[in-house]
Amino acid sequence: MHELSVVNNILKIVERVCEENNAKKVLKINIKINPYSCLDEENLNFIFSSITKEKEIYKDTKIEVKRSLNPSEREYIVENIEIEV
């Protein structure tokens, strides 16, 4: 269930980035997490699209989760965001 908190926090970051860059569309959000985390990509995408379904800018957004040893134990990092401007 913590996917909901995660999605809300992702959205805060993404909204800010979109505003700064005048994004018309968000295509992809690339996330890096440590290999021990229980975070499900499919579930994350499902929650993301449920929360943002009213918003045109997120219509084609996909979240991609990459597992890497670099982030410290409890860290999820938004690596980059692919947008259309």
Add this chain to the structure above:
Amino acid sequence: MFKVIKVEESIFEENKKIAEEVKDILEKNKVFSFNVMGAPGSGKTLFIEKTIEILKEEFKFGVIEGDIEGTFDAERFKRFDIPVVQINTGGGCHLDANMVKNGILNLPLEKIEILFIENVGNLVCPAEFEIGTEKNIVVSSITEGENKVSKYPLMFKVSHICILNKIDLLPYIEFDIEKFKKEIKQISPDTYFIKLSSKTGENFSEWIEYLKGLKREKK
């Protein structure tokens, strides 16, 4: 036009900031704090109760109880006449730093030396959220099965101490303690392992001595 915007920002940035605040507040008040995590029914509450029962003359305790609903666990501490705060997450599967901050602000911290924060029973989500405690404890019981470490690695990785509870049931349950210990060593070499029974008190003194040692180090 298509653009890739580099962000490199932690999703838990806000939670981390508040966790630092919690840590500062607790340190300023000289409160030694534990985040007690584990599956529902692993025996977190009884473990805390037993610890307080044994050490209540020696240390001043405080408890924060995190549950989805109800005050059932908080009621159990009433008999000790210590400050207890119940946090209801209202459906949330873990405590986050902000809830804990509100919790500690409702406690007389100057009257507390050791604070136990019992997280929501869950082996997944609480492991992801720092709440600003000094030490993390995972209470695992032999009735849960011996494969918990490989199934929930992050929980064991973030825990400084692993309590293997309910060892009084060993005659009835197949559980390879050495295998369990080995798996913890592999994933988290620094996690301190103690097996005990909160119910019968078997080997509980090892934990009590360890806790006293931690407290001495802190001084």
